[in-house]
Amino acid sequence: MKNTSLAACIFAVAIAFAPCSFANKLTINEQDYFEMQGLNVTVFSDIYPDGHQTGVTVIQHGSRVAANGDLRLEISPGQWSPVPVGGKQVVDKKTQTITQTLSYPDPSKDRKGFNPIIYPDLKFTYDVKVTALEKNQFKITVDLEKPLPAEWVGKVGFNMEIFPGEFFGKSWLLDEQAGIFPQQPNGPLVNLHGEFLTAPLATGKKLIVAPDADKQRMTIESKTGALELWDGRANHNNGWYIVRGVVPADKTTAALEWVVTPHVIKNWVYEPVIQVSQLGYGAQQPKKVVIEQDKRDTKASEIKIFKLSESGKTLVKKANVEPWGNFLRYQYMTYDFSSITEPGMYQISYRDKTSHAFKIGDDVFSRHAWQPTLEYFLPVQMCHMRVNEKYRVWHGIDHQDDAIMMPLNFNHIDGYISDGSTRTSFKPGERVPGLDAGGWHDAGDYDLRVESQMGTVWLLAMMVEEFGLDHDATLIDQEKKLVEIHVADGKNDALQQIEHGLLSVLGGYKSMGRLYRGIIEPTIRQYVLLGDAMVQTDNLPYDPSLKEGEVKNGKSGTPDDRWVFTEDNPERELDAAAGLAAAARVLKTYNPQMAKDALDAAQNLYKIAVPKTTRQDVRIFALAELILATDNDAYRQELIGLQAQVVAEIDKTGWAIGRVMPSIKHEPFVAAVNAAVDSYQQQVRERAKTESPYGVPYKPNIWGAGWSVQDFGVKQYFFHKAWPQFAGTDSYVNALNFVLGVHPGNNTQSFASGVGANSATVAYGVNRADWSYIPGGVISGTALIRPDLPELKIWPFFWQQTEYVMGGGEANYMFLALAVDQLNSAPK
Structure with missing residues (x-):
C-alpha cells in the first residue's frame, strides 16, 4: 500500500486494520x-x-x-x-x-x-x-x-x-x-x-x-x-x-x-480493554461498561454478559457496543447494561477478552468497600501510637519528642517555608507542648499537614452526619497510646478518629494560640525513611545542653526532633474552621469538652481570617459549617450578604451551602442561588457527555486524577442532596466507578487497595520498599503522560500514580462508597 492515498488508507484501517504507509x-x-x-x-x-x-x-x-x-x-x-x-x-x-x-x-x-x-x-x-x-x-x-x-x-x-x-x-x-x-x-x-x-x-x-x-x-x-x-x-x-x-x-x-x-511488531494493534467496576453495581444502579480500543480499531463488536452459577457461565445478554468516540489516544465504545438487575455475580466478554467477576446487588457496597479504610488505613496512619494487628505490629509508638519550633528564614525540602518570625511566644528550637498526641501521618511521608488533618476530620464528620456512620472494629486507647486493629472497644471508630485528629490540631492551637502549618522531619535522611515510624526519631525531647548521642533525665542530645511550622494563611485557617465546626457537632455527646474547644477555635479562627482572606469560596464554606454548628442568625445574614460571591463561584460554593439553604428564608438569595445551581448543573451534565467516556472530568496535572475525581464526586453528592431537581446522582456514582476500575488505560485496578477483584496492592505508602500496601489506602491513580498516554504502572515509587494521601483520597473514597450504598439501599 506504499502509494495508497491518505483517505483510502484511513478507510482501509477502519474496516480491516490494514497496514498503511x-x-x-x-x-x-x-x-x-x-x-x-x-x-x-x-x-x-x-x-x-x-x-x-x-x-x-x-x-x-x-x-x-x-x-x-x-x-x-x-x-x-x-x-x-x-x-x-x-x-x-x-x-x-x-x-x-x-x-x-x-x-x-x-x-x-x-x-x-x-x-x-x-x-x-x-x-x-x-x-x-x-x-x-x-x-x-x-x-x-x-x-x-x-x-x-x-x-x-x-x-x-x-x-x-x-x-x-x-x-x-x-x-x-x-x-x-x-x-x-x-x-x-x-x-x-x-x-x-x-x-x-x-x-x-x-x-x-x-x-x-x-x-x-x-x-x-x-x-x-x-x-x-x-x-x-x-x-x-x-x-x-x-x-x-x-x-x-x-x-x-x-x-x-x-x-x-x-x-x-x-523493535516494532508488524501491524501491532492495542488490544481492547474492558473497564467495569472491580466491586460491582447496585441492582437499580445505572451500569455502563467502557471498552478502550486502538484508535485505528473502530469496529464496534459484540459484547456478551454472563451470570455465574454452579454450572459456570450463563449468557444473559449480548449486543453490539456503541461508539463513543476518541479520547486521548484511544477509541472508546460503551454499552449500557442497566436492564440487568438480578442479584448475582457476572462477567463481561468482548472479542477474546473477559473481565473480572463483579457483583450486582443492593448490598454490593455494604461490606468490603469502605470498611478497609476505617479498619486498616486510618489506624495504620495514626501518629504517636503503637498500632497492632494480631501478630503484626504496623508501627511502634512514635514521635514522642514532638515538636520543636521551626528555624527562621528557612526553605524546607518539602514545601514548608518560614520567614523572620515564629508568630508565637516560642523561639526557634524551643519545644512546643501539646504536639505529642494525635494526628495521622501524611501517607507516603511521616509529616502532619494541617490541611490533611482537618480534611480528614471534616470528611469523617460528614460521614457521621450524612450516613449515621457507626462502626466498631478498632480498639483505640489514647492513655496507653495503643491501637488494636480488629479488636472492638464499644466505641464508634469514626468518632475516635475525629478525636485523634483534633488532639493534634487543638493541641497545637492551645499551645501556640494559632494553627500549625505542619509538623515535619528536619533532614532529608529522615524524610526519605521507609520503615517503622518509631525509628525516625529517638522519641526523646532534644536538649541542646547535652552532647550528641547523650541521654539524661529523659532527654537527648540528638537533634532529630520534628519541627513545627507556622504561617499566615487565612484560607487554610478558614478551611480548618469549617472542619472544627463540623467536628464540634458530631462530638457533642462523645466528647463534650473537645466539641466546645473545637467550636470556640472555629469561631475565633473565622473572626481572625475573614479580614485577611481573598478567597470568598473558603470563607463561605466555613460560614456554612458555623451556621450548622451554632444556628446563629448573624452568620446566616452574613451569608445572605455574600450573594454575589456565592453565585459567581457556584461550582465552589453551592455544594458547601446546600445544607443551610432550608434555613434561609430570604427569597432573592434563594432564587439567585437556585438559578446559578441550575445553570452550573446543566454544564456538568453536558461535560459528562462530551469530555470523557467516564462521565467525570479527567484532567490530571502531575498526580493521577483519582483524588480530584473523588473530590468532584463528593461535592456533587451535596449538590444532589440540596437540589435533586437540578443535580442527579450520576456524577458521584460515576466518580466511585472511576476509582473502582472504570478509568483510562489498560490497568483497570481499583485505586482503593484491597478493595475489589483487582486493586492497587503495590502502592506508595510508607511500606513501599516492600512492594506492599495498606488496605483501604487510595492511590492517586491513572496519570497522564503528556500529551495523551494514560498510565498506571505497577510500581511502588511513582508518587504521582500510586501514592496514598490523607485529607482527601482515602476519606473521599469512603464517603462515596457510603453515599452509593445509601442510594442502593433506599426504598425503591
Whole structure:
C-alpha cells in the first residue's frame, strides 16, 4: 500500500486494520511527537523530571519503557538533584526533527520553591535534537553552546532511563557482554566523583535491551563515546536502569550522538480493554461498561454478559457496543447494561477478552468497600501510637519528642517555608507542648499537614452526619497510646478518629494560640525513611545542653526532633474552621469538652481570617459549617450578604451551602442561588457527555486524577442532596466507578487497595520498599503522560500514580462508597 492515498488508507484501517504507509514510519504527528503503529517517541512533551516523566521518551507497543532522556549532572540523579530548565522547542516537520533547548540552572528551583534544589556553580545551555531516520529508528544529538568547564568533564552525561518494571528478569547485550536485568541492585560499589554506586553492569558501544522480548526489544548505539549501563536503584530506591553517555571535553556540535531502534511488531494493534467496576453495581444502579480500543480499531463488536452459577457461565445478554468516540489516544465504545438487575455475580466478554467477576446487588457496597479504610488505613496512619494487628505490629509508638519550633528564614525540602518570625511566644528550637498526641501521618511521608488533618476530620464528620456512620472494629486507647486493629472497644471508630485528629490540631492551637502549618522531619535522611515510624526519631525531647548521642533525665542530645511550622494563611485557617465546626457537632455527646474547644477555635479562627482572606469560596464554606454548628442568625445574614460571591463561584460554593439553604428564608438569595445551581448543573451534565467516556472530568496535572475525581464526586453528592431537581446522582456514582476500575488505560485496578477483584496492592505508602500496601489506602491513580498516554504502572515509587494521601483520597473514597450504598439501599 506504499502509494495508497491518505483517505483510502484511513478507510482501509477502519474496516480491516490494514497496514498503511503513513503508519509504518516514525513521523511527527499533529501533537508534535513521533508516531508510527506500535511506537511513539515524545521529546520533552512532559514537565516532571523529578518523577521520571519528561525528556526523550519511548512508548513501545503502548507502554512507556524509557524516559527522561536528557543531560544530567549525576550518574543516578534523585528527587532533589539538579534538573535543567526548558527553553524554546522547534518542531521541523520538513526534516522530521524536534529540537529542545535547555540550560542549567533552573532559577525557579535553585534554593527556592516547594522542593528547593541546591545547584552547583555551573551554567551552560544545550540542545537535544531528535530526528526520525528509517522506519522505527531515530537519532538523538546533543549540541552544547560552548564546551564544558574542565572540572565538569566526565561528570555531565546524557541519561536515558529504562523502566525497571518492564525488564526484571529480561536480558541485555552490550557489545560482547551480556546479562539479566537484576530484581534488586547488587554490588560491588564504586566511587565516582564522590557518588557511591554499584559498578556499571557493562560498558560498550551498542546495547540491545531485552533481545528475548519482542515487545520491549530496543537497540541503542552510540556514534560518539561509550555507553554505560547502570542500575540507578543503588542510591535511590525509586531509581531506574540508566543508559549513559558522558559528554567529552572540548566538544559542542554533536557532542553526543545515539541511534535508537526500538523493535516494532508488524501491524501491532492495542488490544481492547474492558473497564467495569472491580466491586460491582447496585441492582437499580445505572451500569455502563467502557471498552478502550486502538484508535485505528473502530469496529464496534459484540459484547456478551454472563451470570455465574454452579454450572459456570450463563449468557444473559449480548449486543453490539456503541461508539463513543476518541479520547486521548484511544477509541472508546460503551454499552449500557442497566436492564440487568438480578442479584448475582457476572462477567463481561468482548472479542477474546473477559473481565473480572463483579457483583450486582443492593448490598454490593455494604461490606468490603469502605470498611478497609476505617479498619486498616486510618489506624495504620495514626501518629504517636503503637498500632497492632494480631501478630503484626504496623508501627511502634512514635514521635514522642514532638515538636520543636521551626528555624527562621528557612526553605524546607518539602514545601514548608518560614520567614523572620515564629508568630508565637516560642523561639526557634524551643519545644512546643501539646504536639505529642494525635494526628495521622501524611501517607507516603511521616509529616502532619494541617490541611490533611482537618480534611480528614471534616470528611469523617460528614460521614457521621450524612450516613449515621457507626462502626466498631478498632480498639483505640489514647492513655496507653495503643491501637488494636480488629479488636472492638464499644466505641464508634469514626468518632475516635475525629478525636485523634483534633488532639493534634487543638493541641497545637492551645499551645501556640494559632494553627500549625505542619509538623515535619528536619533532614532529608529522615524524610526519605521507609520503615517503622518509631525509628525516625529517638522519641526523646532534644536538649541542646547535652552532647550528641547523650541521654539524661529523659532527654537527648540528638537533634532529630520534628519541627513545627507556622504561617499566615487565612484560607487554610478558614478551611480548618469549617472542619472544627463540623467536628464540634458530631462530638457533642462523645466528647463534650473537645466539641466546645473545637467550636470556640472555629469561631475565633473565622473572626481572625475573614479580614485577611481573598478567597470568598473558603470563607463561605466555613460560614456554612458555623451556621450548622451554632444556628446563629448573624452568620446566616452574613451569608445572605455574600450573594454575589456565592453565585459567581457556584461550582465552589453551592455544594458547601446546600445544607443551610432550608434555613434561609430570604427569597432573592434563594432564587439567585437556585438559578446559578441550575445553570452550573446543566454544564456538568453536558461535560459528562462530551469530555470523557467516564462521565467525570479527567484532567490530571502531575498526580493521577483519582483524588480530584473523588473530590468532584463528593461535592456533587451535596449538590444532589440540596437540589435533586437540578443535580442527579450520576456524577458521584460515576466518580466511585472511576476509582473502582472504570478509568483510562489498560490497568483497570481499583485505586482503593484491597478493595475489589483487582486493586492497587503495590502502592506508595510508607511500606513501599516492600512492594506492599495498606488496605483501604487510595492511590492517586491513572496519570497522564503528556500529551495523551494514560498510565498506571505497577510500581511502588511513582508518587504521582500510586501514592496514598490523607485529607482527601482515602476519606473521599469512603464517603462515596457510603453515599452509593445509601442510594442502593433506599426504598425503591
